[in-house]
Structures are given as C-alpha cells and as structure tokens.
Amino acid sequence: MSELAHGADGPIPAAEVPEMELPHPHGWWTTYVFSQDAKVIGIQYSLTALAIGMVALVLSWLMRLQLGFPGTFSFIDPQAYYQFITMHGMIMVVYLLTALFLGGFGNYLIPLMLGARDMVFPFVNMLSYWIYLLAVLVLVASFFVPGGPTGAGWTLYPPQAILTGTPGRDWGIVLMLVSLCLFIAGFTMGGLNYVVTVLQARTRGMTLMRMPLTIWGILTATVMALLAFPALFVGAVMLLLDRVLGTSFFMPTLVEMGQQLRYGGGSPILFQHLFWFFGHPEVYIVALPAFGIVSDLISTHARRNIFGYRMMVWAIVVIGALSFVVWAHHMYVSGMHPWFGFFFATTTLIIAIPTAIKVYNWLLTLWHGNIHLNVPMLFALGFIVTFVNGGLTGLFLGNVVVDVPLSDTMFVVAHFHMVMGVAPVMVIFGGMYHWYPKVTGRMLDSAMGKVHFWVTFLGAYAIFFPMHYLGLLGVPRRYYEIGETSFVPASAHDLNAFISVVALVVGAAQMLFLFNLIWSLWHGKDAGPNPWRATTLEWQTPETPPGHGNWGRELPVVYRWAYDYAVPGVEQDFVPQNQPLPPRAQVAKGDATP
Amino acid sequence: MDTAPLHDDTATRPQGWRSVVADWSSDQRSFKEASWGKVMMWIFLLSDTFIFGCFLLSYMTVRMSTTMPWPNPSEVFALEIGGAHLPLILIAVMTFVLISSSGTMAMAVNYAYRRDRRKTTALVLLTALFGALFVGMQAFEWSKLIQEGVRPWENPFGAAQFGAAFFTITGFHGTHVTIGVVILLVIARKIWRREFDNQQPGFLTGRKGRYEMVEIAGLYWHFVDLVWVFIFALFYLW
Numbered sequence A: 001m002s003e004l005a006h007g008a009d010g011p012i013p014a015a016e017v018p019e020m021e022l023p024h025p026h027g028w029w030t031t032y033v034f035s036q037d038a039k040v041i042g043i044q045y046s047l048t049a050l051a052i053g054m055v056a057l058v059l060s061w062l063m064r065l066q067l068g069f070p071g072t073f074s075f076i077d078p079q080a081y082y083q084f085i086t087m088h089g090m091i092m093v094v095y096l097l098t099a100l101f102l103g104g105f106g107n108y109l110i111p112l113m114l115g116a117r118d119m120v121f122p123f124v125n126m127l128s129y130w131i132y133l134l135a136v137l138v139l140v141a142s143f144f145v146p147g148g149p150t151g152a153g154w155t156l157y158p159p160q161a162i163l164t165g166t167p168g169r170d171w172g173i174v175l176m177l178v179s180l181c182l183f184i185a186g187f188t189m190g191g192l193n194y195v196v197t198v199l200q201a202r203t204r205g206m207t208l209m210r211m212p213l214t215i216w217g218i219l220t221a222t223v224m225a226l227l228a229f230p231a232l233f234v235g236a237v238m239l240l241l242d243r244v245l246g247t248s249f250f251m252p253t254l255v256e257m258g259q260q261l262r263y264g265g266g267s268p269i270l271f272q273h274l275f276w277f278f279g280h281p282e283v284y285i286v287a288l289p290a291f292g293i294v295s296d297l298i299s300t301h302a303r304r305n306i307f308g309y310r311m312m313v314w315a316i317v318v319i320g321a322l323s324f325v326v327w328a329h330h331m332y333v334s335g336m337h338p339w340f341g342f343f344f345a346t347t348t349l350i351i352a353i354p355t356a357i358k359v360y361n362w363l364l365t366l367w368h369g370n371i372h373l374n375v376p377m378l379f380a381l382g383f384i385v386t387f388v389n390g391g392l393t394g395l396f397l398g399n400v401v402v403d404v405p406l407s408d409t410m411f412v413v414a415h416f417h418m419v420m421g422v423a424p425v426m427v428i429f430g431g432m433y434h435w436y437p438k439v440t441g442r443m444l445d446s447a448m449g450k451v452h453f454w455v456t457f458l459g460a461y462a463i464f465f466p467m468h469y470l471g472l473l474g475v476p477r478r479y480y481e482i483g484e485t486s487f488v489p490a491s492a493h494d495l496n497a498f499i500s501v502v503a504l505v506v507g508a509a510q511m512l513f514l515f516n517l518i519w520s521l522w523h524g525k526d527a528g529p530n531p532w533r534a535t536t537l538e539w540q541t542p543e544t545p546p547g548h549g550n551w552g553r554e555l556p557v558v559y560r561w562a563y564d565y566a567v568p569g570v571e572q573d574f575v576p577q578n579q580p581l582p583p584r585a586q587v588a589k590g591d592a593t594p
Numbered sequence B: 001m002d003t004a005p006l007h008d009d010t011a012t013r014p015q016g017w018r019s020v021v022a023d024w025s026s027d028q029r030s031f032k033e034a035s036w037g038k039v040m041m042w043i044f045l046l047s048d049t050f051i052f053g054c055f056l057l058s059y060m061t062v063r064m065s066t067t068m069p070w071p072n073p074s075e076v077f078a079l080e081i082g083g084a085h086l087p088l089i090l091i092a093v094m095t096f097v098l099i100s101s102s103g104t105m106a107m108a109v110n111y112a113y114r115r116d117r118r119k120t121t122a123l124v125l126l127t128a129l130f131g132a133l134f135v136g137m138q139a140f141e142w143s144k145l146i147q148e149g150v151r152p153w154e155n156p157f158g159a160a161q162f163g164a165a166f167f168t169i170t171g172f173h174g175t176h177v178t179i180g181v182v183i184l185l186v187i188a189r190k191i192w193r194r195e196f197d198n199q200q201p202g203f204l205t206g207r208k209g210r211y212e213m214v215e216i217a218g219l220y221w222h223f224v225d226l227v228w229v230f231i232f233a234l235f236y237l238w
C-alpha cells in the first residue's frame, strides 16, 4: 500500500491514515432500512424527497385549476388556496430540492466520487435521514389537523402568520415551524458529515483541485447551508414562542377585529431579515449542486474537458460567499433606507459576474464538443436555457427601481420558478438519468426519457414564460382570483386557462418519469459498470451497483483530474481518474492533464 | 482516520502559511493534524456560533424596537444577602463557576493525553459538577424572576421583550450546558471503565473508544463558556 505511485504532477503520497472502520450490517433491517451505508441513505433521501415532492406537484395543479378556471372548483376556497400555495412553496424549496441535492445526491456521490468507503460518521448520517423523515411526517401531519396546514405563504411573515385570519393558525403554523426545526437538526447531522468527508477522507491522489465539480458544488452548498439554516432556526423558534407563549419578538402592537391584542413592541422586519438571511443563500444551496452536476454532465456527454476548471471552482466559492450579503434584495418594499437598497442592489449585481462566467464556460465546453444528445445532456441543456432566462429577469428584480413595481406580481413568480424551480429540477432529472445505471445496474428507458424531457422543458416554458407578461400587466402574486380588474385585459384570463392546461400536461409527464424509474428496474437495458464511458471514480467501482464499502479490497488511487475526455494522443476517448499515466511514448507533445 | 496517523512526517513538512497552502493542495486530508471528530466539532461550533449570533442580534433588535423602557439589569438581577443589596452577585458567581469549569476541562484534556485514567476521570467529573452547579444557579435565578412576576410575555419592570429574550437565550444556553454535562458524565464513565484504554467500540456508533473524545468534548465545553461571556456582557452589563 505504501509504495509510491506517480500522478500527473509528481509522486502520489502514501496513505496517511488507516482505513475507516465500517459498521457491518447484520440482516435485512440493517442492510436496507436502518442502514448506515451512505448509498442506501442517499436513496432513502431521494425517494422520500420525490414522494413529498409529488404532494407539492399536486398542490400546484390545484392552484392552477383555481387560477385558470376561477370558481369552477368549489372545494378550493380562498383559505385552501393559501394553504396550497404555502405548502407547495415550502415543500418544493426545502423538503424536495434541498433534501434531494444534498441528502440524496450528496450521500450517494460524495464517498464514491472521492474514493472513500463511506461517510466519516455513518451512524450520525443515518440519524440525519430519520430525522428528515420525521420532519416530513410532521409536515404532512399538518394536512390532517383541525384547521389544516398554515396558509401564511412560504415566507411565513409575521404578524399575519400567527393572526387568527390566517388559515392553519391554530395547528398548521406550529407544525410547520416544528418541522422546519427538525429538518435543520437532521440536515446539520448530514451536512457535517458531507463537509468532513470531503475535507478529510479523500483517497490517495484526490486533491481538492482534482475533485469533480459536482463535489465542489455540493461541498460549498453544504457549508452555506450550515451557516444559513441557523438564521431560519432562530426565526422559527422565536415565531413559535410568539405563537405558543405569546412573546412579542416579531409582533408589534396590533388591533384585530376592533380588539387590541396582547402583543406589542416586537419587530416584524427582524423576521424578514432572519428569513432572507437564510432564504437567499437557500437559492444557491439548490443552485450550486446543480451547477456542479451540470458541469459534469456536459463534460461527459460532450466528450470534452470542462472549460476553465479552476475558474469554475472559484466561481462556485465566490458565489457562495457573496450570496450571504445580498439577502435584503427580497425586502426592497419593506421600507428600508435607500442606502441599504443601493448596497444590496450592488452586491446582487456583482453576483452576476461569477454566474455569467459559469455560463460562458459551459458554452465553451460545448463548443467543438462531440455532443451526444442523450437524455442527461438534453436536461443539462434545458438547465442552461432556463437558468439564463431566470438569471436575466433576476437582473431586473435586483434593481430597486425596477423591483418596486414588479414586486409581488406574477413576474416574480415567473422569475423564481425559472431560476430555482425549473432549472434545478432539470438538473435533478438529468442527474437521475445519468446515475440511475450506477444505482441500479440498468439504464432508464431513453424513449420515455425524451418524451419526458420535451414535455417538461417546453411545458415549463409555456407555463412560466407567459407569467412574465402577466406580471408586467400587474397581475398580483398570491391572489385567489383577480376577478374583473380594470387593468387586466380579458385575454389574460384565457392565458391563465392555457397555463393551467399545460401545467396539468407537464404534471402528467412526471408520472411517466416515475413509471420509467420503476419499469426500468426490471426492463431497462443492462448498463454495465460504465455506460457513459465517464472518468470519475464512481464509474470505476469493482461492482455495479457498488457494494458495501464501495471499493473491494484496495482503495482507488487518483492520478489525474476528472475531465480527461478526448485527450490528444491517447487512443481511448476518456481516461479514468484512477488510471495511471500512460507511458510517455503514448502521450503526444506535453501532458494533457493540468 | 480517527486513530493515530500511519507515519509522522512533521519534520519534513513546511511551516507557517506555507504549510496551510501545502495541506490544502494535497490529497487525502486538508487538516493534517486533526482527526475527523475534531474537524466535525469545529464545523458544528461554527454553525452553532451563527445560531447564538442570530439570537443575540435579535435580542438587540427587539431591545431597540420596543417602545417600553428596558428594565435595569443591575436592579433586576440583584440579590439581598444578609441585608446587603448586591447587584449582579449571582451572575458573578455563575460566571466564575463556568470559567473555572473551563480550567478543569483544560486540565482534564491534558491528563487524558498522558493516559492518566484517575486524574482525567476526576477532572471530567469536576467539570461536569461545575456545569451542573451553573445550571442549578440558573434555575434558581429563573425561579426568582418568575416569582417576581417576570414571564416571557410580560414583566413588572418594563418591556415585555426583556423576559422573552432572557428566557429564550439563557434557556438555549442552559440547554447547551446541560447537554455538555450529560456528555461529560458519559465520557467520565467510559474513562473509568477503561473503555478508552481498551479501545472498546461505542454502544451506538461502534467506533473504537479513544482518549481524544475528552478533547473533542472539551472544545464544545469551552465554546459554551465563551458564548456565556457574550451573553453576560450583552444581557447583564448593557
């Protein structure tokens, strides 16, 4: 084990520490249910997130039914509509996207891509999943309590979140806050594991600058989450106290139904600050893993090394850092001092620079690439298009004077769905088509996949693109119905009906995806160990799907970065990371590896 | 890995900032000297710092937003002992006890590295005792305030936010201390039963026991003490 191997830039050091002690499962329960294997935990996270995501999807249909055909469905009253909005938004952002990217992809990919046998603390990692599941169950429970789930909007702004006029004020809001606190506790346990594993448990030869960008995205997002969730946690605890004990952290003096409430002296704006100090980084917590994964998908399926790897890494890190100083761009209409607005608009626009660098680098990777238009690649391209679209409208909303009239209109709904709804979801799909063969040993059916892609991509455009126009007309967001409003032309109603029909079709296409996931388990084409001929370590495992401990007897040794595709002078069109350097003679002038 | 490194290369490693650069551009580990458990604890503490930071900033904000006068802490937290009126006396003692516990904790870590089972156990227990004493005094203070009519939602001295912030923040900190005491007791038991000497696997995690756990628990303990200093300064002295 300790003989020196040679990598691209010198000898590869010997192992510094002994191998990790793995907990060994005894029997079915500890293998598949209370498993401490990060791969199983990753799958558990993913399936739970998909299941709760289905709830959020159905809620979006119900909302669209109401918006497209107001008054037709008697069971959707205004109360229910607000509850649907709230649960849809919160589930999508936190319980689906965050959990799926970090808990799902993170758990499955981090140890495999780094050549580790598992996460560093498998027991804590297992706890992380079960607490997440508990958080989901508490959230679901709020549908069944008296008064139903909270209708406060996913931002949960006080004072209205806990006043009697808001649906779910009795139980729903309490369960929502408790569930969020649980989610944060569970996430912290997993998150600490992801970070320590990346920093301290890489295999020989795996330097930080040889890690696939997927890992960089997940690492940065996890660090951000560990620093941003505390603000939400504190906000949730104090709001809970305001609601349950009658403290006045966030509650000013109020008169409700002609009666003065017992609250007084609190600061509603404080909650907004706490919420958005979490809320804005949250956007990047789901975007950075998406950035990373998309980079790897593009490079692999265009058979070309990623353009500007170092720049990509630094862009991820810089975006992560900057996103902690822009939160108040969500509060331009809260009456803040113009100087603050100026500051936050400036920082917001600065983030556009590293983000644009990433987009250019993706395009330059594709340039002259040998693009295979398979399903993961299609979704990766779909991501670039929708993300750029949402990013451009973000430039509008980042400016105070443009945001003030657009705030709380459908334009905002269009913007954030493009940038943090559709775009990351595209990557989740792309990633699933890409790694499903490793997880199950079989390919997902690509004909079904293509139908799924085109309906989802075109459908998402048909749904959200017209919403920009509705927003410019002045159609407000979070309205149960707009009725006869003079500034909204009748054609807007037809447009709403059209959007709703497309939303149902897009939803149906997701059923096809779920069917594909199950059908391919038995009928998918045999994948073999490395169907995409990819370089990263997870495709070089001795078994597919990888067994417990991932690597058989010997850990892999890494000799090169993750992007040796079509290296000039090398016969094979890809060189896996764990392949020793070819003898000098085979390499044409200079070493292609950086 | 959590156990000792395979070989010692301290002699050949670069020093100072160069060593940081070298470590971060190397493979396998970014912190060459630190075990997984220690790195994990540091990152957790960083995250926890943000929690306490948010609590304290929120406290400052509501203290400024409320329109009612803020109670005078030296008066509210004064005790009558033997006829003498002593402002902040209890807090002074509590702070002294907690800081002392940091001292005993540091000594425990030292003896743990010398594998001195008896002294380590004794010092860890002493630290836990100081911690329990702190929580006990905190409970006394809570009950005194509650008797005087201070509630999270109101109090006779002025702004309602006083009780709200006080109970929330000291409660959250006290929970941290209590958890720390439980951890210390578990560790003391393990040391005493030679579980670290024999590298016995842990009950839940199945990982080998090792004296380093004393140090990791110590990191947590010092952190909780440090947080108290901020609470003390911002709540009682402001």
Ligand code: HEM
Binding pocket: A060, A061, A063, A064, A067, A085, A086, A088, A089, A090, A092, A093, A097, A152, A153, A154, A155, A413, A417, A420, A421, A422, A425, A463, A476, A477, A478, A479, A503, A506, A507
């Ligand atoms: C089929 C896909 C989707 C459809 C048809 C859809 C539809 C809607 C609708 C109609 C609203 C309410 C707009 C309003 O009147 O204010 C909404 C709100 C929202 N959606 Fe979606 N959505 C979809 C996917 C997603 C995804 C993937 C995310 C993940 C980020 C997401 C996040 C949100 C958020 C955060 C809100 C705001 C909730 C609030 O105002 O409190 N949606 N969505």
Ligand SMILES: [Cu+2]
Binding pocket: A279, A280, A283, A326, A327, A329, A330
């Ligand atoms: Cu933002």
